Amino acid sequence: MAADGGSFSATLPCVFSPGARRYLAACAPDGRLRIWDPDTGTLRQEHAPSAHLSATCTCIAWGPCRAPQEGPQRKKRKSEVGQLVEQTDLLALGTAAGTVLIYSTVKGDLHSTLDGGHSGGVNCVQWHPQDSLLYSGSDDTHIAEWDLQTGKTRCKWRADRAAVTSLCVSPDGKLLLSAGMTIKMWDLETKEVYRKFTGHSTMVTDLCFATTRPPDSDGLYFLSGASHDRLLSVWQVRSDGKDKNAVVSFTLTDEPRHIDLQTSSSKDEAVRLAVVCKDGQLHLFEHFLNGPCKKPLSPVCSLQVSGVRAGDTPVPVPLLAASLCADRQRLLLAYGSHLQPVLESVPINTSERHVCLVRDLHTALSLSVDAAVSKVKTPIVNDQKSKVLIPGLPGHQAPIRATPSQSEKRKKGPSTKEMSIEERLQHIELGVSSDKAESEGVSASLQVDNCAVLLVQALESRDNKMLNKIFQMKREPLIRNTVARIPPPAVLPLLEELSRRLQGHPFTAVLIVQWLKAVLTQHTSYLSSLPDLVTQLGTLYHMMESRVKVYQQLTRLNGKLYLLMTQVASSSSSHREEDLDHMAKLVYEEDSSDEDEGSGDEGLPEDDSDSWEEDEEKDELMDVMDRKAHEGEEDTREERKTRADLDFDPENESEEE
Incomplete structure (x- = not known):
């Protein structure tokens, strides 16, 4: 069982699937979900949601191991019955947009999308062990209960004043643990608070039930881990209600990021716990939960992976996730990068308190290149005499060239003014x-x-x-x-x-x-x-x-939209031209004179080249007629002037009187 952190943490979710057939589900920084096969170490499936950049994945939870009910029913062989019982198909992904995506590993595609239940980002998701129900906690301080058959919310209630950062359902499916700043235990039938637990000063990031015993027998235990806290607290659910303080605590080197445990069904069976911390180390614990323990417990074994760089310099490699195998003898690890993690199964050796695994990541992740095709030749270097220095590694610093303003002193002159601070x-x-x-x-x-x-x-x-x-x-x-x-x-x-x-x-x-x-x-x-x-x-x-x-799809869409808008614009312009009235509202006609007619005929082409003498005679006659008309107009003007002078002469007025 793995408990995952939410969107409040800077880590990316990475979880192993339950059951005998294990897979690793990891979300990369680019928002894609990748399913890795630990047996072969290869990428099995890859899923990119439609809004993976704007609504990145914040939490992951594998569904319980159930037999698939879809498809036609047929008689199963004896060898197939055990495999079908332990098959894990569905995977729930919470997003920062408030939706929950259900991914199917059998189909290799998105199964369904649960939206409309939260107004904030989803921090945690948890499956019901028996019923087809899913629970999700969000930044909007609410818990939503989803019906996977209809894809809608069955119930939604407010859990706390702060955001809900972690959820966990009891093995019998009757109780639900929720946590923000305070841990609350809910009765799923009545949706009422059954218990409250306070003891963490920061946000609780992990919740896990450690036992499968009923709560009435005082044997139900669960553990919790918080951010910026180096302790895992174990709580006991008592029938008398006296369970205000933690009964056991486990010491860590840093805050927990991933938890996997094997529950106990009786007092004689120990709980085994594997915790991956923020610093990349793994701590193994083994303890019998039979009562309170005042002294904090140390891990029985601590494991760390180290890589080797140039110059035999050890470099710590962070662990991403860990899972305890069913045989209790081996441990499944995932370390390295989220883009291409390294998956390895190692034996559990509790005789040594500190174990360091030295691995060459470049050899494990190196790409095979055909020597016949490649033209790159590797030079032969004597490792005893040569020393390689790489920029950025300890022992080598690139010289920083000083600018002229830093190396040269400023000269003071009469025209320059010293700048103040x-x-x-x-x-x-x-x-x-x-x-x-x-x-x-x-x-x-x-x-x-x-x-x-x-x-x-x-x-x-x-x-x-x-x-x-x-x-x-x-x-x-x-x-x-x-x-x-x-x-x-x-x-x-x-x-x-x-x-x-x-x-x-x-x-x-x-x-x-x-x-x-x-x-x-x-x-x-x-x-x-x-x-x-x-x-x-x-x-x-x-x-x-x-x-x-x-x-490419956007370019095609742009071209289609451009053609559509062009056709709409051309059709609208043609309608406007048809509506115009081609009849003139006002017509102005100018009287034609002989001068205009004569001047208008000058630009016409000549039809007969022999009639040019007649045209010249006509032009001379027209000139003479124009001069006479002009002289006649001047005479009439002088006569009108003399008449006017005579009319306004005062002597003429006296004579008339």
Whole structure:
């Protein structure tokens, strides 16, 4: 039985399936679900939800081992009966969008989607052991009971004032444990609180029932683990209600991330517990739950996996998940990266308190390349005389070239003015543009150096506010120069931060792509020297692949929409042209004169070349007639003028009187 953390934790869910046939379900940083086969160590299935980038998986829970009821019924062989009983088919995935996805490993596809039950992200999911029911806890402080046959919520109730971070159903299916800041035990028939347990000062991340005994016999135990807590607490459900404090506690090296245990059915049977901590170590516990124990119990065995880099430098490899086998003699481990974990079955040796497994991850995950096709030749190097130094590893630091503003002292002159401390702090602010800085007498290199220093400090302190200011820069030369000035140890954290921000809103991704291009262009030589580059860039590769995968369909849709809009626009314009009235509202006619007729005939082509003399005579006659008409008009004007003068002459008026 495995209990999983929720969306409040930074880890990705990774769980082994129950039963004899084991599979590993792991969610990668790109939002995809991958099913691995531990026997062969290969990828069995891969599922990418439609909204895997916007609604990432936050928790995983395997369904109970049941015989499949779908399909036509036929008579089973004796060899098939045992396999069908232990077969695990369904897998529940809680998402940050508030939905629960049911994935079928037999079909290899999405079985159903449960939505409408939560208004916040789902932190935990838990199956009912007998009935076809599923329980989910969310950030909206509610618990939802889902009916898997109808795909709808049967019941929903508020569990606590804070978010519900963990759930667990009792083996008999009558009790439900829920936890946020306080652990509550619910009666599933009445949906009322049966018990309350307080003892953790932080969010409870793991809940597991340790025994299968009924609660009335004072033999029902469960354990709980919280974030930032190095103790696992064991609680006893007593019939008299005196169960306010934990009865047993297990010591850990760090907060628990994954728990797998084998329950006990009687007092004479010990509980075996395997806990994977945040620091990547595994602790094994074995204890008889028969009463309180005041002293914290230490693990009987601690296990850690270590890898080897160049120069025989041991590097710890984090454990992702662990599972106790049914024979109680072996342990199934998953370690390495979520993109391609290494699966291994190791024997349990409790005689040694600390066990360290040294494994070569590059040999286990190396890709086979045909020697006849490959043209790359490996040089022969004498390991005794040569020493390999890789940038970024201990013992080697790349020299950082100082800028001229740092190496040279500022010369004081009569025209230059010394900047005050207040002015220097103002110029460090990222809102100052390069043009404004140059107009105020600040060099562009000073601004770039300040941005590089602020970027390194923000990456080390993980200051999101400062990182948001830095990544809002849009000038490509400023981005390129800033990335070029950061030291090599800060390149990989910058690449991880850019990969994380690239999964957000598309408008944010437009700005992040410029930074990513600058990093891959300026620091290609350093990135190619890293031994685990495939693991670091795997998330970025899968994320880009998922985004580009739908580009062709979007291009086709864009073309179809463009044709449709063009046809709509052309049809509407044709209707407007038909509605126009072609009849003129007003017609203006101008009287034609001889001069206009004569001038209009000048531009016409000549039909007969022999009639040019007659045309010239006509033109001369027309000129004479025009002159006479002009002279006649002048005479009439003079006569009118003399008449007017005579009319207005005062002497003529006196004569008339």
